[in-house]
Amino acid sequence: MEKVEVLRQYFGFSSFREGQQTLIDAVLAGRDVLGVMPTGGGKSLCYELPALLLPGLTLVISPLISLMKDQVMALQNAGIPAGCIHSAMSVEELREAYRDTRFGAYKILYIAPERLLTDDFCALAQELEISLLAVDEAHCISQWGQDFRPSYLKILDFLQKLPRRPALAAFTATATTQVRSDIVRILQLQDPVTVVTGFDRPNLRFEVLRPQDKRRALLELLEERRDKSGIVYCATRKGVEQICELLQSSGFAASRYHAGLSPDERRQNQEDFICDRCTVMVATNAFGMGIDKSNVSYVIHCNMPKSVEAYYQEAGRAGRDGAPADCILLFSPGDITTAKYLILNQTENDELTDEERQAVQAQDLIRLEQMTGYCKTTGCLRGYLLDYFGQPHAPRCENCGNCQAEYDLQDLTREAQMILSCVVRVRTRLGYCVGTALLGQVLRGSRAARVRELGLEDLPTYGLMRDLPAGRIRELLELLEAGGYLQTDPVHGGVDTTPQAAEVLFHGQRVEVSVKRQPLQDQPARGRAKAKAERPKKAEDDLLAALKALRLRLSQEQHIPAYIICTNATLLDMAARRPRTIEELLEVSGIGQAKAERFGDAFLKELEHYEQTHGRNAP
Ligand code: ADP
Ligand code: MG
Secondary structure, eight states: OOHHHHIIIIIOOSSOOTTHHHHHHHHHTTOOEEEEOOTTSOOTHHHHHHHHHSSSEEEEEOSOHHHHHHHHHHHHHTTOOEEEEOTTSOHHHHHHHHHHHHTTOOSEEEEOGGGTTSHHHHHHHHHSOEEEEEETTGGGGOTTSSSOOGGGGHHHHHHHHSSSOOEEEEEESOOOHHHHHHHHHHTTOOSOEEEEOOOOOTTEEEEEEOOSSHHHHHHHHHHTTTTSEEEEEOSSHHHHHHHHHHHHHTTOOEEEEOTTSOHHHHHHHHHHHHTTSSSEEEEOTTSOTTOOOTTEEEEEESSOOSOHHHHHHHHTTTTTTSSOEEEEEEOOTHHHHHHHHHHHTOOSOTTSOHHHHHHHHHHHHHHHHHHHHHHHOOSOHHHHHHHHTTOOOOSOOSSBHHHHOOEEEEEOHHHHHHHHHHHHHHHHHHSSOOOHHHHHHHHHTOOOHHHHHTTOTTSTTTTTTTTSOHHHHHHHHHHHHHTTSEEEOTTTOOEEEOHHHHHHHHHOOOOEEEEEOOHHHHSOHHHHHHHHHTSOOOHHHHHHHHHHHHHHHHHHHHTOOHHHHOOHHHHHHHHHHOOOSHHHHHTSTTOOHHHHHHHHHHHHHHHHHHHHHHOTTOO
16 A cells, blocks of 8 residues: 555545654665654554554554554544553453464554563563664653653663664754764664754743733633643642642633542543543643643643753643644743742652753753743744754734734833842942842841841842832842843842843943733633633534534544544544535545544434534535
8 A cells, every 4th residue: 555545544534744654664664763743733544554564563662551452443533453551450450462463463563661671571582573663752762851751761671672673763842963963873873864843832822921810810711711621730739739729719621630549530531531521631741741632722831841841741732633722831930949949859750860850950951041031032922932943034923912012112221220220239249130029128127037148138239129029029030031131040040130231331321111901800800701602603513513513422432533533634624524425425624444444334323413403504
C-alpha cells in the first residue's frame, strides 16, 4: 500500500501536515530522524504511519502510562494492531502482551522506558524483528529539558543489547538548541534527517491579564465559555482545591487533578474530563502530558508557570483540533515569588546529585525570568513566544491580547526620575542592588526595621513617593523594567538601572510608556458575559450539537473517550459536508475505514434525521 492510501484508509486524512511527509519518507528509507514540532503538530503520525508499512515491529518509547493507553486505544479504534507494556499492568495482562508481541500480533508496541531493561523484555526483544525505535517526548533525555527522566538513558543500553540496531526516530516539542543537540548526542542518532516545523499555532489567541481579583476574573472568563471544555491551571495543590470548589459552587461542572490525590481519583477525574462529563479541569502541571483531548477550547493559568516551555506546552493543549481557542494567563507579581519558591524547593526529581540540582536550579531561574518577561511585555505575545523558540515572525499577529489591546500613553517622566535615582542611591549606599519590595519601602518612606537597619532612612529619595499606594509603585517599577530602564538579576532579584536610565537622569529624556487597558476591570462584571450569551444561536450550531450529542452517546455506550471516536474538527467538517453515503462519509477529515465501519451508520442516520427535520438546504 502507498503511504497516501494508508493515511486515508487508517487515519482518515487527505493530506500531510507540515514536516510529516519528509519525516515519514526518511523513516521508510531506514534513516534516523529528529522531528521537532509543536504540541498538536502531529508527531505521532510520523511513526504510526511508517509502522504499518515497515516489516516487523515498531517500538515506541513514551514517558507516561496515561499517554500510552490513550494512544493505543486510538490506534486500535482506527483498526491498527497496537499494544503496550508498562508497570501499571497486572502480571496476567503483561503475560498476554508478551505473548501477543511474540506472535507478531502488533505492528506498534508502546513501552515505558523503565521496562526496557527487564530480563523478560530483553529476552523477547532478541526474537523480534524491530524495524523502528521511536522515542516520543525525546527531550526527557536531556537534563536541560524541563522534564529530565533518567530512565530515558536506558534506551542506549537497550539498543546495545539488540542483535541489530533499528532506525531511530526521536520527537519532541522542545525546540531550544541545547535540548535538540542533547537528543542527537545522547541517543547517538546517525546523520539524522531533522525537521523543525513552525511553532506558531495561529488558532490560539494569547492574552495576559492582571486582574485585581483573580477569582472574580476567572468566573467571568468561564461564564463566557459555559458550553465549552477547558483547563484551569494553578501553581499549587491548595490552589487547585480552592479554585475547584469555587467553580463547583458557582455551578460549573468542574473536576480536579493534582499529585496529592489517590491514583483512583486521578484516573476517574481525568476520564470524566476526557469524556466530557465534566467541562472544566482544575489542575496543577501534573495534569496534561498524556491528554490529547482535541476539543479543549481554552487554557487559563491562574498563576504564571515556571518557564516559557512549560507555558507553551500547557497552553498548547488548547485548540488541538485547529478550532479557535484561548490561552489566558492571569498574572500577579506574587506569582514570581511562588514560582521561585517552587524552583528552590524542588524535590520531585531525587534522582539528581547536588551538583546537578544546582545547575538545574540556576537554569530554572533564568527560564523563570524569561517567563516573567512574557507577562510584562507590551509587545506581541505570539511574537515573544516565537522569539523564544527562535522562529522568525511578523512584528504583530493581531490575534493576541497585546496586539488587540487599547493603550493609553502615559507620561511617567517625573515618577521615573524619582524611582531611577532611588535605585542609584540605594545601590551606591549599600554597594549592591536590592529587590523591588525594599525599593518600594524606601520610596514610600516605610518605617520597616530593614529600612532602618540598612540606614536607608536618610537617603534624599526616602519617602519621595509617600502618597502612592504600594501597588502603584510596584507597577511603576515594572513599567520601567518593561521599558528597558531597569533590569532585575534573575538569580538574586536585585534591581539595577540600565544605560538607558542615564538618559533620563542626566540628559532630560522623557519617559512615555503605553499602558494597556485591562479589559476585565474596565467593564462591569456582568456586562461582558451577557453580551455574549444573548447572541442568537446560529442554526448550523444545531447540527453540530446533534452530532456532538451522538458522539457522547456512542462514547458512553462503548466506553471510549468521545475524542477518540472523532475530534471536533471532524464533526465540523461532517456538518459542513453532510455526507449521505459511506463513500461520502470517508471524505470527511479524520474518518478512516475502521471508523466509518464502526460509527458510520450512526452518523449517517443522525445527518439524515437532521435533513428530514430541517430540509436539505437548511443552513
Ligand atoms: P503531537 O505532535 O502533539 O504528538 P499528535 O500526534 O497528538 O500531536 O496530533 C495532534 C492532532 O492532529 C491529532 O488529533 C491528530 O489526529 C491530528 N493530525 C495529525 N496529522 C494530521 C493530518 N495529516 N491531517 C489532519 N489531522 C492530523
Ligand atoms: Mg505527542
